[in-house]
Amino acid sequence: MTEFRTVGKSEIKIDVKAKVTGRAVYAADINLPGTLHAKIVRCYEHAHAKVKSLDLSEAAKIPGVVKVFAPEDLTTKFYNQSVIDIMVSEDMRGMLGDIEDQKILTDHVKHYGDGIAAIVATTEEAAERAAERIKVEYEPLPVYLNATESSQDGAVQFTPQKPRNMAFELPEPAFPNNTLGWGDADEGFKEADIIVEDNFYTSKQKQAQMEPNSYIALYDDDGLLSCWTSTQMPKSVQPKIAKLFNLPMSRVRIIQTVVGGGFGARLGMVLEPHICALAMALPGHPIKVQSPREEDWLTSPSRHPGDYWMKMGFKKDGTPVACDAKFVNYKGGYYLDGSGVAFTTGGWVSGLYKFGALRYKGESYFTNQPVCGAYRGYGNPQTNFVLEQLVDRACHELKIDPVEWRKKWHKDVGDDGWCAGVPYASCALDEVLDEGAKAIDWKAKREKYAQQTGVKRRGVGVAVMVHTSGAMPMLLEHTVCTVRLNEDATAVVAFACSDMGQGSHTTLRQIAAETLGFPLEDVSLSVGDSNDAGYDIGAHASRTLYVGGGAVMAACKDALKQLLERAATMLEANPDDLEIEDKQIFVKGSPDRKVAASEICSGGVYPFLNPQTGAPDTIPGQILGYSSFNPMHNSPPFGACFVELEVDTETGEIKLIEMVNGHDIGRAINPAVVEGQLEGGAQQGLGMALTEELYFSTDGKVLNNTFTDYKMLGPSDMPKITNVIIENPDPHGPFGAKSVGEAGLVAPVGATANAIYNAIGIQITDLPITPEKILKALNEKHAA
Amino acid sequence: MKKHSISLQVNGAVHEITIQPNKTLLDVLRDELNMPETKYGCGTGECGACTVLVDDQKVINSCLTLAATMDGKSITTAAGLQTAEGTLHPVQEAFVENAAVQCGYCTPGMVLKSVGLLKKNPNPSEDEIREWLEGNICRCTGYEKIVTAVQLAGKKIAQADG
Amino acid sequence: MSTRILTEFELLTPNTIPEALSILNEFRDNVIPIAGGTDVLVAMKFGFSTEYAMSISAIPDLDYLSFDPNKGLRIGANATISQILDSKAVKQHYPALWQSAKIFATPQIRNSATLIGNLLRASPAGDCSCAVYALGGSIVLVSQQGEREVDIDDLWISYQNTERRSDELAIELRIPAPEPAGRSAFKRLTRVNEDLAKLNVAVNLVMDGDKCTHARLAMGCVAPTPLRLRATEKLLIGQTLDGSVLKRVMASVKEEINPIDDQRSTAEYRKSVSGVFLRRAIEQACDIS
Structure with a gap:
């Protein structure tokens, strides 16, 4: 293996000292002189209603109130807070139809917490007091909390463009018969010896990133609209804001603050349109909004809940002859990226196993619920819960070991990935499974737990997954990077890739230093301001290290090439014969023929003219490396998760004992970062399996948009965690790296469900798997 | 509302301030004293992002504390754990070295919470650390590296004291 | 719905008990006393308002x-x-x-x-x-x-x-002073470890050898206030805590409680685990495994 200087090392993260002292600046920490404070007034009386009258007069009288805003006082142009519209080609956009269905403030409340008015005041407190004085009359409308209700005849239409409230189905002709897959599933099932089939429900999980939503915007005297935000996608928000307010992009500046977690909740826009609209209405005043925590559950997108049906046929020897599946997801009140999860959920099915035939349908329907969109894994955890439980049910019936079945039937190098036509270039799933099984002592535990009696039953389960690194070819993939070499041969690397905490700035810096051959401390980053860097679509689809890393590598190679060319001229050598070590460039095999990188860089910046010759003494021009990078692949990483737990059969309670999260990383650029992603992903995946769900009263009110009742696993709930990280370099990824950010969440969902199945012989088909559901199922089993 | 005058020591500096009675300690730290290292995460005492250390011994939720009732108290925030010369507290050092930080929003509270534990119990077991850290939510790390950082910090403090 | 800013109120901070009593006497239902404030402040963020709040934290010698x-x-x-x-x-x-x-x-x-x-x-x-x-x-x-x-x-x-x-x-x-042969235990059920209870139970027994001579049983989240399980207590007194007694106790508690469905659990679940949980608390108190 090649010796690397910094790649492969758990380098200390760039911003970590500022974070342990609390000096890292998040949006809420910014206080510009003269700041005014905004409050978005929301509807908490109804989940579906028309605003009949809105009286802001009393609110306007509160001391400190600068201005009150009804919907028509701000732009009433429709928009879509997600960025799906700028990520797809014009053809694809045509297939999606009209997807702009949101307004900054609305008179048609489509979910609990929809925004109906806004207030700007000199203090947050005055804005709050004014909000209490707003008088609203509503005309209640029927509330639809699932697809069946909202698609029924006569249901109130959410938007005229989407009949029957169907936001999306896989469109013809790209998906014949509105399906995705291959072969003839009906024929396939005829060959099956056994069939497993069930209906599942996957829940509305929330990212619950720790930083609540705060924004500042200023429309300044020069007509520049600046917005400080923790969006995951500054360079995608910039054109969206420009379009919404009819401004050229040169008049819109998005400054990304330190991001206090994202996980998809900050994909695209949340309250950027609101704060920018208020700033435009009050030029010259910085306007700040700080949402209460409770609003995050209502305004930023969650995971898509939905009804998931799946049927699989197997031959006696385990051959999976066919799979038929349908995921009907609930969009919430607005479209956002309504096409995405309906497609990817099937994509994840298609990418994992060598089914003889596959037929998948995906549909999205509007419901009177807070919006859904991207959440770490993007449909994959839903698929994992369903697919992996049914595989285990079949393995149980066929008496085949679940690890062995998966090793035999998972897709491998050369097989088509989650998107047809992009075959896998690397796959280490067998090794991940083998090492993972060893780490959890799979065989011994499976045998032991088959013999259990007593109140507390242990179980051990496995699930595998395949994910992606970036979203090509379905969505645009593009990152721009520039590398400027200072006169002392240090480098400034500029890009717009987001670090939401996952450590991407640290790992991208490692890639830059490694590529340039510079010490890590000689590379600094220029990040955060949308005007300082070229395009980057934003942090989503587990792409930042993979695509951003590709861009950084290409730009650094460009800078290095220029450096070596100048060195070659100075040393009268061929550039291909040169090497860089400790920032000295020398001719291979002749260490004495060398020139310092700083001499070249300095000469480029200070090309003094020789008084005798009139020509520069040095080669002029500051070196600037550049790349505008589009990856040629999506290098899917594979993963396997093993979970061991204990079920209390008298109470239905589950105690997590141990988990082994195995991952096919390609190359771990920074192993501690990789572990952090796996461990953090596990907390969210286990939580999705066991506790996390946003739930509603029958009239559509959200009942648990607080940490009091939206429960996530805490430090003492988490099991012992072992990471198994297999490095099998991918031919396309930077230094062979594949993604890990989203992947860590996925397989823990299925593995937890399968461990419960192993412990008590029951599969719970709706998420989350609560003690209430387990006990009920145990009682029913007992009765039967 | 009748304002209250209090004397509040924060990270060693005494502030004589006059405040509204409905201001929490968190409001005062962030908005009156312009010390944003203490974070608003939920405002209801569930997430622990607002944790501060009182009188160098006990951790509290500054979001659930009326500032006007804190007259004469001494408060330490995450920034106050670092010396003026820039030396990090051993707990901060351990968080840095152990990659126990991702988005960082929970980190100031998490660091102070850990300091509070090590003051009570210099050599906690893993279970004791996990139980103690309840009330501080981290959504990024799965807690694993935080727990091991607290163990490491305990060792660092013991070495420094020994 | 919630707010980041507390509602308006006047704060009174008596330094003595007589001062506090004078305030309470004057403002009666318009004043809410606050000690730690952890419940009241949360309530204020969800719309609870009061004209006066009286913090008793400055009254010395009440923290014993x-x-x-x-x-x-x-x-x-x-x-x-x-x-x-x-x-x-x-x-x-x-x-x-x-x-x-x-x-x-x-x-x-x-x-x-x-x-x-x-x-x-x-x-x-x-x-x-x-x-x-x-x-x-x-x-x-x-x-x-x-x-x-x-x-x-x-x-x-x-x-x-x-x-x-x-x-x-x-x-x-x-x-009261502990009975020399007294035993007590508390248990609760939650969704995750840090949580409000979906069910909690506490038992306080006095044992004469194997025989229970006194029993107080309390259960939470099964009625509008914490509930004493008086009928079930009677089944324990004078009895040796063997399997058949515990079985009767488990059956009895289900009849005595009246839980509801809420954010944390269901009435059905609470009923079905109440007996098991009470039995376990008794076993914990008496070191029966």
Whole structure:
């Protein structure tokens, strides 16, 4: 293996000292002189209603109130807070139809917490007091909390463009018969010896990133609209804001603050349109909004809940002859990226196993619920819960070991990935499974737990997954990077890739230093301001290290090439014969023929003219490396998760004992970062399996948009965690790296469900798997 | 509302301030004293992002504390754990070295919470650390590296004291 | 819905008990006393408003916790849950209370919240309330009219309503001296470890050898206030705690409780685990495995 200087090392993260002292600046920490404070007034009386009258007069009288805003006082142009519209080609956009269905403030409340008015005041407190004085009359409308209700005849239409409230189905002709897959599933099932089939429900999980939503915007005297935000996608928000307010992009500046977690909740826009609209209405005043925590559950997108049906046929020897599946997801009140999860959920099915035939349908329907969109894994955890439980049910019936079945039937190098036509270039799933099984002592535990009696039953389960690194070819993939070499041969690397905490700035810096051959401390980053860097679509689809890393590598190679060319001229050598070590460039095999990188860089910046010759003494021009990078692949990483737990059969309670999260990383650029992603992903995946769900009263009110009742696993709930990280370099990824950010969440969902199945012989088909559901199922089993 | 005058020591500096009675300690730290290292995460005492250390011994939720009732108290925030010369507290050092930080929003509270534990119990077991850290939510790390950082910090403090 | 900013109120900060009583006497229903404030401040962020709030935290000498083997436990109005947890006497003599303090909310809340505040909240889910109910005791209420002691059995009137008159200040909780053969335990069910209870239970038994001579059982989250399981207690008294007795006890508790569906669990689930949980608490108290 090649010796690397910094790649492969758990380098200390760039911003970590500022974070342990609390000096890292998040949006809420910014206080510009003269700041005014905004409050978005929301509807908490109804989940579906028309605003009949809105009286802001009393609110306007509160001391400190600068201005009150009804919907028509701000732009009433429709928009879509997600960025799906700028990520797809014009053809694809045509297939999606009209997807702009949101307004900054609305008179048609489509979910609990929809925004109906806004207030700007000199203090947050005055804005709050004014909000209490707003008088609203509503005309209640029927509330639809699932697809069946909202698609029924006569249901109130959410938007005229989407009949029957169907936001999306896989469109013809790209998906014949509105399906995705291959072969003839009906024929396939005829060959099956056994069939497993069930209906599942996957829940509305929330990212619950720790930083609540705060924004500042200023429309300044020069007509520049600046917005400080923790969006995951500054360079995608910039054109969206420009379009919404009819401004050229040169008049819109998005400054990304330190991001206090994202996980998809900050994909695209949340309250950027609101704060920018208020700033435009009050030029010259910085306007700040700080949402209460409770609003995050209502305004930023969650995971898509939905009804998931799946049927699989197997031959006696385990051959999976066919799979038929349908995921009907609930969009919430607005479209956002309504096409995405309906497609990817099937994509994840298609990418994992060598089914003889596959037929998948995906549909999205509007419901009177807070919006859904991207959440770490993007449909994959839903698929994992369903697919992996049914595989285990079949393995149980066929008496085949679940690890062995998966090793035999998972897709491998050369097989088509989650998107047809992009075959896998690397796959280490067998090794991940083998090492993972060893780490959890799979065989011994499976045998032991088959013999259990007593109140507390242990179980051990496995699930595998395949994910992606970036979203090509379905969505645009593009990152721009520039590398400027200072006169002392240090480098400034500029890009717009987001670090939401996952450590991407640290790992991208490692890639830059490694590529340039510079010490890590000689590379600094220029990040955060949308005007300082070229395009980057934003942090989503587990792409930042993979695509951003590709861009950084290409730009650094460009800078290095220029450096070596100048060195070659100075040393009268061929550039291909040169090497860089400790920032000295020398001719291979002749260490004495060398020139310092700083001499070249300095000469480029200070090309003094020789008084005798009139020509520069040095080669002029500051070196600037550049790349505008589009990856040629999506290098899917594979993963396997093993979970061991204990079920209390008298109470239905589950105690997590141990988990082994195995991952096919390609190359771990920074192993501690990789572990952090796996461990953090596990907390969210286990939580999705066991506790996390946003739930509603029958009239559509959200009942648990607080940490009091939206429960996530805490430090003492988490099991012992072992990471198994297999490095099998991918031919396309930077230094062979594949993604890990989203992947860590996925397989823990299925593995937890399968461990419960192993412990008590029951599969719970709706998420989350609560003690209430387990006990009920145990009682029913007992009765039967 | 009748304002209250209090004397509040924060990270060693005494502030004589006059405040509204409905201001929490968190409001005062962030908005009156312009010390944003203490974070608003939920405002209801569930997430622990607002944790501060009182009188160098006990951790509290500054979001659930009326500032006007804190007259004469001494408060330490995450920034106050670092010396003026820039030396990090051993707990901060351990968080840095152990990659126990991702988005960082929970980190100031998490660091102070850990300091509070090590003051009570210099050599906690893993279970004791996990139980103690309840009330501080981290959504990024799965807690694993935080727990091991607290163990490491305990060792660092013991070495420094020994 | 919630706000980041507390509602407006006037804050009164008496330095003595007489001052506090004078304030209560003057403002009555318009003033809410605050000790740790951890419940009241959350309520204020969700719309609760009051004209006056009176913080008693500046009143000295109310943060005591004293134990006398003959007189029992005395806990002052400013004593925090952390103080309960740090008390060796509580751990040794009142395990149910100590165990309820151990899992009570979070370390930060335990450092601020008071035991008496938890009792006066009159929440059906209060963990320490459940434990104190099983242990028995009384609350000392003082007003300008004088002092009275209210038995814990009479404290809770209805959901979030107590026997305390608005001019009275609760200054002390008294828990009787431990019986030499007394045993107690507390258990609760939650969704995750740090959580409000979906069910909690506390038992306080006096044993004469194998035989139970005295029993107080309390359960939370199964009625509008913490509930004493009086009918089930009778099934224990005079009995050896063998399998058949425990079976009857388990059947009885289901009949005695009246839980509802809420954010945390369902009535059906609470009913179906109530017996198991009570049995386990009894087993824990008596070291039966």
